[in-house]
Amino acid sequence: MYVSCEEHIDLAMDIIIDEHEAAPVIEMIPAKEQLSTSCSFCEKPANYRISK
Numbered sequence: 001m002y003v004s005c006e007e008h009i010d011l012a013m014d015i016i017i018d019e020h021e022a023a024p025v026i027e028m029i030p031a032k033e034q035l036s037t038s039c040s041f042c043e044k045p046a047n048y049r050i051s052k
């Protein structure tokens, strides 16, 4: 599972597709949790949770 900002959502989806050969499931992270969750690929707050 990855979490990502707006910028890295495509990257996260590509990785999940590569790893699992399945379409990823994308969920919005609730606003109050975004500030305490940082993107898996950079230092920005994460907006989405991407899992298989």
Ligand SMILES: [Zn+2]
Residues within 6 Å of the ligand: 004, 005, 006, 007, 008, 039, 040, 041, 042, 043, 044
């Ligand atoms: Zn990012």
